[in-house]
Amino acid sequence: MAEPKIKVNNLTVSFRTNQGFVRAVRGVDFEVAEGETLAIVGESGSGKSVTSRTIMGILAGNGVIDDGQIIYENQDLTKIHEEDFHRLRGNKIGMIFQDPMSSLNPIMKIGKQITEGMLVNGKRLKNREKAIIHKIRMRYLNAKNERRHDIEKFKLKRKELKAEGKTEELAELTQAHKEKMVEYKERIAKAKIELRPAHRDAHKQVMQEWNAEKARVKEEIANVKVKLDGASPEQKKDIKKEIEDLKEGLRRYKKVTRREATERALKVMDEVGIPEPKKRLKQYPFQFSGGMRQRIVIAIALTADPDILICDEPTTALDVTIQAQILELIKKLKEERGLTVIFITHDLGVVANMADRIAVMYAGKIVEIGTSEEIFYSPKHPYTWALLSSMPDLESKERLFAIPGTPPNMLFPPKGDAFADRNPYALKIDFEEEPPFFKISDTHYAATWLQHKNAPSFELPDIVRGRIKRMTEGRDARNEVSK
């Protein structure tokens, strides 16, 4: 496989609540190659949205990343500073949200909503300044960040020791902490001293460049203005336009101008298939249909040219025809721009269309991962069977399989396999020990004891078997026809 574009290692996320920690994600591993689509499927509450939000770095305030790494471009996204994340979020990793009605501002015109991001991030001189001193600045910010984390850790530990009444160890810890703090203080002060002149120099350098550019453009304008004398009215018009363009170019050197942003917005709107973009720019979200609104949300995500697009149930709120359109659009964009897509949904029908690979999640863990053919034609995990047999397809006549019970309470994650309670195929060991991943093929893994060599033999549920048979027959028939 090609070098993965993004790699998630043992990601563990929990939420602090009054009742305790809710273990939303419990050790998720996957990687997505460039230009690939990975679908994450599961019931609500299985942690699929939390995983994607962690990748975007937009966890809710009470969310804690306990463990794990998200490797993107040789950086660990769980460790980098917010300041660093600003450069990735939106620019490199874009996201489309579920409900197009609530993710757009109802009292802001569409044009403004699309261009807003570009304008806010578009102060080019300031960005350049920041880029020059970025390394030095990060040294300072990271030091501060580390100190804060250390203090938090220390406080927790102190509380623990106090409760246990170990006074000696407590004193030792406090002493060590104090020394560390002195160290930090020196480090931060040093970084700060370095930062100030660097900042001044950077500002000077950027202003110099800006002044040079200004002078150059002024000269050019003066050169052009000379031609104005004795020109015919039509020529004059052309020359004036030329001057205006030069001025606009200068403004664009300084920042993203409104005109530039609008031009780009029109281009992107055209790309996502919104007819008459010029007219549409001046309208409000309520004047759009559901499908068009979702297109706007996609357009906003695309304005910054991201590499990775995370789609969090983009079609759940839409009906069948519109859903098909939006899926086609995402597929088209993916091919044209070479996007890497992480697609989150609970609808297996949607997944079959989009995904190269599928990860099935349950109770904060991936239970099965494989290519879409493997998941649909030879599913191995009982939860995947349950998902497949709980939705009717156009041919099904038998009674649907409803998964009994509800997902486990993640305040108290169950011992053993989380799905065991609802699983008619559960073995005794499922209630005691968590199953590891069993390798089925190079790309296909399933976490179920049924794959263990000592497991008793079992039969696929009738619904799944019938469906697979129908699907393979249909595939063979279609292959015949195409031959």
Next chain:
Amino acid sequence: MAQETPVLSVRGLKQYFKSGFGKNKLVVRAVDDVDFDIYKGEVFSLVGESGCGKTTTGRTIIKLYDPTDGEVFFMGKRISAGYLSLKQGIKALKRKMKDDIAEAKKANPNDQEAIEKIKAEAEEKINVLKEEIEARKADMSNVDVDLMKKVQMIFQDPIASLNPRMTVKEIIAEGLRIAGEKNNDVILKKVNGVLETVGLLPEHASRYPHEFSGGQRQRIGIARALVVSPEFIIADEPISALDVSIQAQVINLLNDLREELSITIMFIAHDLSVVKYFSDRIGVMYYGKLVELADKDELFKNPLHPYTRSLLSAVPMPDPNYEKQRKRIKYDPSTHDYKTDGPELHEIKKGHFVYANKAEIEQYKKELVK
């Protein structure tokens, strides 16, 4: 399936929503001239994209809206009716009377008798229509509670449709109380019985809706509809807001109820694979019009109207190989030429109706023979 008298018949149902005044006046034809019958014990589905009027149809049948025009019969009795077309008829008659009188005067200015005759004739016709309007108005205001009790509705969003300040028992018993039941023991017994029917426990009765999961909440919604022992249920997208695994629970429950209690169900949905699985006959709606109506197997095998075809081609299937070859058909309403030849709902084959004009009918018939 018994095909005798329909449980519910809808005739020329129209529901218009007006907004604005003067030049801003806007009339939205949410439901525009819809006819269908639902027979005893069957599941009749209405499908279509959002905004096509399927929910409005359901809500108008159960009198959550007053229909603009058309009639709804339940078990042979008119339960809901509008009279826009009658009013328009009166207007047309009056206009015609004026024209006729003017013509008569032109022919013979002194012939008072002829003018009187025209007037009398017209008034007679107008009176018939006026009486009909009064009758429909009377039907709308005199509600037969015992009959209306037999029609119940299940709503889409189980979170929004249950009052968060009422316990489950209060929510379910509300219908009984409104129907006049005063004995608390009877109410409690019925509530417990219906909770059991939908797969909940009697001790759930004292809890509040927020204590339940999505699937359980939808069960409460179903229990509320069932407690007055209805014969006809309108289920308005009862599974759209639910999770995949819970969808199966609710569909299975509805299926069981239908078999055990022989309830007739009108099922409103946009998920075609569920509709195919669950229903007997399917009506496809597009912009307020019923464009095709047929048995489910017939509809999926021989879709005739281009919109039905486009809808069927958009159904996602959990089969990657099929999905890779799937071609979506786009529906373009401008392909129909209805300028000279107006479309109507024709029965093209027994039980298979399609909305088309004469030229299209011929074409569809040819396709059917193939």
